[in-house]
Amino acid sequence: MSGPLRPGPSSWRRAASLILAAGGTRPGAAASSLPLPPPPPAEGFRLLLLQRSAKQGFMPNAHVFPGGALDAADRSADWLRLFAPYQGPPRFGLGPEPPRCGTPSPVPPDGDAGALPDDVALRICAIRETFEEAGVLLLRPRGPRPAGVPGEPAPEPGRALEPVRRDARDFLRLCAHLDCTPDIWALHDWSVWLTPFFSHGHGYNRGRRFDTAFYLCCLREPPLVCPDSAEVVGSQWSSPSEATRSLISKEIWLPPPQFYEIRRLENFASLSDLHIFCLDRASEGVERWLPITLLTADGVVQLLPGDELYLKDSDFLEKVLSTEKSIEEVMREGKKFHRIVIHSRHHCSLHVTVQPQYKHIYPKTYVASKSHL
């Protein structure tokens, strides 16, 4: 049931992505200064989704959370001077380093590990990319962190400043100019996703693959958004149910990790429930997941850890599973599920019967009803 697709040299990159969850009803995307209606009461918050340009080498046209590849400038020793004398090595006020579990990273360790711990540099990357792509600036004035408010949402960005472009070192200069540091304490560990081999074989990304740390940040109200209109061509604030409906109705396309995370967030009834959940599990760490691709006669199944068909993941960095059976037959034969079923680009379902690890939460099983298709 397994075999290599066109094995080609994967070029792995470290990356970070930021799930911005906002409550309240302030104006939405810059394009529409009309105030957003309050989020549906059932969820109490909305998520920022950015539409990638059609020219993107990886996931063109997809709606994703802000994010990008880790740049050397994100781990430069120059940050030490900006954080000092209030925060510094080893943890910059982040608390003990949470364990990274699951699949080991396929990205070879960086020669010059840089002056900052990985999870500080990745948070700076996520905040920089959110600023570059969406003009949302999550900074905190330099100074001792107010005690007793760990992870308090960053002070609202007064306005979306013109994003710095194309030189990550500009971001450090901007923070120094504003006498601020990136608000790394407002970002909570959420998940880590590896690009599965399958997408590699399908030209989604011409060999690019990412080891992406996802962080979650809660904001009281949605800040103004100013897409950079080069890498990102649009933006929207959507609640988990609104984003799911947009996918099913073919208004947007969500890659599997974004679909999974949006369904996971459907578990929370309010922004404060979500924020408390993040604070409560801060030291639990996160698992790095490599979805294992199962090609079936009529679609694709992305198997996740705990699923009865999930195998030793590190053997599947460069190969897939395949079967002549249909999705329906594969589903009928099993019962212990943790899988994303991709019937087609806009028709995805989630089957989850396993218990979460590390005090995290998993999405509920979600099957799009036939009437939506």
Ligand SMILES: CCCCCC(=O)SCCNC(=O)CCNC(=O)[C@H](O)C(C)(C)COP(=O)(O)OP(=O)(O)OC[C@H]1O[C@@H](n2cnc3c(N)ncnc32)[C@H](O)[C@@H]1OP(=O)(O)O
């Ligand atoms: C079935 C598919 C399943 C997929 C599952 C997974 O991937 S799991 C692993 C995580 N993947 C996902 O979450 C899928 C969705 N993808 C993402 O969210 C994102 O792609 C990512 C966070 C992984 C990485 O972020 P980005 O792709 O935005 O990376 P980054 O921002 O660094 O650069 C994007 C590309 O745009 C270019 N670029 C950046 N700014 C630009 C600008 N102003 N004008 C023109 N081009 C620009 C960069 O040079 C780069 O091109 P080059 O790229 O040519 O250098």
Ligand SMILES: [Mg+2]
């Ligand atoms: Mg990007």
